[in-house]
Amino acid sequence: MAPVDAPVFSTRARNIKISATKLMPMLAAGVGDCVSLGQGVPSFATPAHVVEAVCRALRDSPAAGKYSLQPGMPELRWAVAERLSVEKGLSANPETEIAITVGGMEALLCAILCLCERGDEVIVPEPFYPSHVEQVLLAEGVPVFVALRRDDWGLDPDAVAAAVTPRTRAIVINSPHNPTGAVFAKKDLLAVAEIALRHDLCVICDDTYDALSYDAPAFSLASVPELRPRLVAVGSFSKRYALTGWRVGFAFAPEPIMAQMLKVHDCAAICAPTPAQIAALASLTGPQGIYEGFVAALAARRNRLVKRLAAMAPAVGFNRPAGAFYAMARYDLPLAPMDVATRLIREAQVIVIPGDSFGPGGAQSLRLSCGGDEADIDAGCDRLAAWLAAERKKA
The missing domain is CATH 3.40.640.10 (Type I PLP-dependent aspartate aminotransferase-like (Major domain))
Structure with a gap:
C-alpha cells in the first residue's frame, strides 16, 4: 500500500501551541514522585x-x-x-x-x-x-x-x-x-x-x-x-x-x-x-464560610511561599504577590527558563513553570504556585533551594 501523506493543517492550528503550564505536568508524569509548584490548582476538595x-x-x-x-x-x-x-x-x-x-x-x-x-x-x-x-x-x-x-x-x-x-x-x-x-x-x-x-x-x-x-x-x-x-x-x-x-x-x-x-x-x-x-x-x-476559609488558607500559603523565597536570596528575587496564588521568582543562573524547569523535574522532582512562557518579562524566572498545601510548598521549596545551591556552586 502506498504511503499516505500527512494532511495539510490549518494556519490557525499551526500558529498556536500548548502552554507550558500544561506541558510541564505532562513531562513530570513520566518522571514520578514530583512535587508541584506549577499548575494553578487549589488543593481543596470539592466541598x-x-x-x-x-x-x-x-x-x-x-x-x-x-x-x-x-x-x-x-x-x-x-x-x-x-x-x-x-x-x-x-x-x-x-x-x-x-x-x-x-x-x-x-x-x-x-x-x-x-x-x-x-x-x-x-x-x-x-x-x-x-x-x-x-x-x-x-x-x-x-x-x-x-x-x-x-x-x-x-x-x-x-x-x-x-x-x-x-x-x-x-x-x-x-x-x-x-x-x-x-x-x-x-x-x-x-x-x-x-x-x-x-x-x-x-x-x-x-x-x-x-x-x-x-x-x-x-x-x-x-x-x-x-x-x-x-x-x-x-x-x-x-x-x-x-x-x-x-x-x-x-x-x-x-x-x-x-x-x-x-x-x-x-x-x-x-x-x-x-x-x-x-x-x-x-x-x-450554599454555605459561604467554607470559601472564606479557602481564601484565608491561600493567604497563609502565599505568606509561606514568600518566606521560603526570601530565604533563598540572593539566588532568588521576587515581587511579593498580592493576589491569585502565583509568584514570579527570578534566579541568577545563566540558564534558560525552560532548561531550568525541565532539569528541576528530572533532577529534583519539582514542577515549576518557565517564566519566559509568559513573555519577555519572565526571562530568567520561574512561575511558582502556592495553590498546594503547606507540605507541598515546603517540599517543593526544599528541592528548589537545594538544586539552585548545587548549580550555583558549579557556576
Whole structure:
C-alpha cells in the first residue's frame, strides 16, 4: 500500500501551541514522585455540600444528566447575575446577558472569536496568561504586548495608550494577575478604562481570581458603568470555589455581544455540562464560610511561599504577590527558563513553570504556585533551594 501523506493543517492550528503550564505536568508524569509548584490548582476538595447537591440531582432528577438550555440553567444564570450585582454593582439581565460556559476559558474564547477579525490587534499586558495570546492567534488577530511595570508588576496606562493603533479592537485585563500575582491599582485600571472609552475599544475582563486578593479587595473594570456596552466580564468557578475539574464558568456581555458569543458557544460546546452547573449553583447558593476559609488558607500559603523565597536570596528575587496564588521568582543562573524547569523535574522532582512562557518579562524566572498545601510548598521549596545551591556552586 502506498504511503499516505500527512494532511495539510490549518494556519490557525499551526500558529498556536500548548502552554507550558500544561506541558510541564505532562513531562513530570513520566518522571514520578514530583512535587508541584506549577499548575494553578487549589488543593481543596470539592466541598461536601456541593458533592451532595450533585449526587442528589443525579439520583432524583432525570434532567441532571441531559443538556441544559444552551446559555445555561436559568437558576444558575440568575444566581450569577445576583453575585455580579452584589460584588461589582453590575446589573445584568440573566436571560440575555449571562451565559454559563465550559470554564472561564471557553467564555474568553467566545469573546475573542466574536470581537476579533483577522488582523485586528488586541492589547495584552505582559507577562501574560498564555491562553489569552493563543486565543487571539486562533482568531487570526495580532496580540500587542504592553509591559507591566517591572518594579511591582503594576499596570502601566501610559504604555497601554501608546500601544493603541487604528487596528486595536480590545484590551484584555486580568487582575488579580496570572502569572505575577499582582493586583492592579484602581487608579491604573480607571485610566485604562478611559483609554478604552476614548478609542471605542472593547474590554475583556478576566476576573478568574477576583476573590483571591489578600491585602485589599481587588477592583474590577466590570464595576465601571460607562464600560458596560463594550464589556465582556468572564468569571470562573475553578479557583474561588475549587471546581477546577468541573469545568464551569460564566460570562457577562451586553445583549448584542452575547448574541454573537452564544453562536460560538453553540457550535463549540452546545452547553456547559449539566452536573457541573448543578455544582456551580450549589457553590453560589450554599454555605459561604467554607470559601472564606479557602481564601484565608491561600493567604497563609502565599505568606509561606514568600518566606521560603526570601530565604533563598540572593539566588532568588521576587515581587511579593498580592493576589491569585502565583509568584514570579527570578534566579541568577545563566540558564534558560525552560532548561531550568525541565532539569528541576528530572533532577529534583519539582514542577515549576518557565517564566519566559509568559513573555519577555519572565526571562530568567520561574512561575511558582502556592495553590498546594503547606507540605507541598515546603517540599517543593526544599528541592528548589537545594538544586539552585548545587548549580550555583558549579557556576
